[in-house]
Amino acid sequence: MSNKFPDNFLWGGAVAAHQVEGGWNCDGKGVSIVDVLTKGEHGVPRKITEQVQAEETYPNHQAVDFYHRYRDDIAMFAEMGFKCFRTSIAWSRIFPNGDEATPNEAGLAFYDGLIDCLLEHDIEPVITLSHFEMPHHLVSEYGGWANRAVVDHFVRFCEAVLTRYRDKVTYWITFNEINNQLNWDYPLFGYCNSGVVFTEHDHPEQTLYQVLHHQFVASAKVVALGHVINSEFSIGSMIHMMPLYPATCHPDDMLASQQAMRDKYLCSDVQIRGHYPHYIWPQWASKGIKVVMHDDDAQILKNGQADFLAISYYMTNIVDANPPEQDENALFSASRLNPHLPASDWGWQIDPKGLRYALSELYERYELPIFVVENGLGAVDIPDQTGAINDDYRIDYLSQHIEALEEAISLDGVDVMGYTPWGCIDCVSFTTGEYRKRYGFIYVDRHDDGSGDFSRSRKKSFDWYKQVIANNGLTG
Template identity: 30%
Template sequence: MFNQVQLLMEKTYITFFLVSFFLFLLSLVRSNEEISRSQFPRGFFFGAATSSYQVEGAVFEDGKGLNNWDIFSHIQGNILDGKNADVADDHYHQYEEDFELMHSLGMNSYRFSISWTRILPRGRFGDINPSGIKFYNKLIDSLLLKGIEPFVTISHHDIPQELEDRYQSWLSPLIQDDFEYYADICFRNFGDRVKYWITINEPNLFSDLAYMRGIYPPSRCSPPFGNCSSGDSDTEPLIVVHNMILSHAKAANIYRKYYQVKQGGYITIVPHAEMLVPISDAEADREAANRAMAFSAPWILDPLLHGDYPPEMRQYLGDQLPTFSPEEVNIVKGSIDYIGFNHYSTLYAKDCIQSSCDSGSSRAIQGYVYITGERNGTLIGDVVLPKHSYDSISKLLCGS
């Protein structure tokens, strides 16, 4: 019988296991010992990840509605080479072949995202699309037949265009109820087989690219970050992330209240986690690196673990940073069962409080930190390096 006590015990065990296993990996890294798959514990997940818009294609098939990327990618000048993902990898039609390839590679897990508009073509303002439900049921069943565990992301940078047109999507608190409604449909239809849920992928990175730099839809920004037709790069990313955190919390609350005990799964949110190192040995640059780290993954994780944004963000952003009401803190704090994050590379951090930087870095929204991948004309190193992931995990778990 799966009950709340058992769930708490399993969550405690998972946390203990992850920390213990991290220390095991740490010992291997420090000893320069080669790591083979046989050294990993039984049940360890090896896999890959995609997002629906990047791989599915079938943009106009089986009742799917238009999302933000469907519109954005068809506007001339938005994509460098003018391409779009109308077909992409054609995963919608070839997923069984794709899963056979995954199985042949020895993968035992696969993280994918559900297309919001394949389930709800117009968000809450239209009907549920039965063809979308059918597709993801077939996809999940096919994965499980191959012995591949599904890790399912509910929202990965795509959103019904209807919600953008009606109330500016993530800029409005109205999005919270829309997301909760959509997540509930996912839990109800797929949760009997999905044990690992991710509500939202990289809210901090999405807000940066879409609402600070304006290079993702809905292309909102302001100088010096860009010259979009509308937007405010200093405030809108903060509003967007705030609504995303509350949307996650409401979805997690629904999951725990109605589904988790019966279905026995786990839920989280996945931020983008940068690793920042000081560009020099100067104390100001060391402080800048720590400050920039607080503006990365902790921007998302601190409210979920502690009930508020990092103190560094409060210090430098002041009233620009939204606040959580006591009622919101009650549902936000503790609303994750496990921690996940995406990491790409390590970057240099330069202080812009005591030193001069360009105007784009000398702003509160950036923590008054200039971030770059090179120093004195030399790149920091390989774009992708295992050590970068190790450093990022070490910083998040151990603080050093």
């Protein structure tokens, strides 16, 4: 196929601090909310515990030991030819409790080493400021993002790292998948996005929208502050993009899908346009939701419009206005499975064309560059007798999505900045806390029963992706 990726296209990979680093209490780090999340089993969600308890297994405590091995791992990313690497900075390494006045120098020193190492390899760091974690103290003492006081604590954390890396990092993302908590009946997303378990509240949606408002204000303040610290900073909004197709062409299904998609767009509408969209006011009025806003919040939102849109894209689902009954295999309560699509072992429906569709929809909506900062196939990898991992299924998945990206660029004219497949090195699954749900080009010898020595090896997809990058997007 032809190759229309721009020369400066940012090929790379993505992870999040807590899913790779381990070292959960090293060098003065405080307890993060992910440090009290247990391992789940297949089909059994992770448990949110109040504090670390001896009898529980907490996979994020060691993760894949990136904290001690990042130099070797980054050398392998460089070997694949990565132009960029997306990771997050753990808030609890920099402000262990979240409400201290000054940062933890040892925590900053870790990220100094990591970022310098990337730059030595000519790999552009892409930094997420909040990726599903916060200091646990801000939850136990303040109630998480439901409390407006957390806005100032977050801005102080961001100011510390934006200043520290003003000459080293250009691309920033404020909140990972900020819209994920709109699945508020799925407690894990809400908890990790905001420190709040919405279902425990009398009026969960009221709490949810108050949380979101605080995060919109915080994000806008960080964007505005970042542009003062370095006017070259490019600071993005990031959403989980899961197009919800209408189940049929029945007008009721069309309307149901249009309305359900508003939950996907709400956060980027606010963060990119700098104001709330028209559809939210009647929605809130009909549900009796009243969000407390300060007089100058509208101006803050306006002053902090994001520079680009980042998305994660894994799947599509369908929406039926009159579902016969809840589809027990569907991942989210409002959605149903699409009979035209295959699914991963975890039920995530595979839809490369949906990526092209998503990119076109989003570019029409915002006319801003789009960075695909997560995409990939979670699968069980089984080494053969020689220890090799022939992950053709992953190569197939990624090839199809890269081709869809190319079509979005060449046929639809979408401005796509880059592509960073999720979990470029195997890491702890966010939703299940398992090691066996693997995404990487690099295999990590670590298993759910606690065995494995954390050694790294190259999967078949490692050489394949290296060629893709070398050929600027040709998949084979």
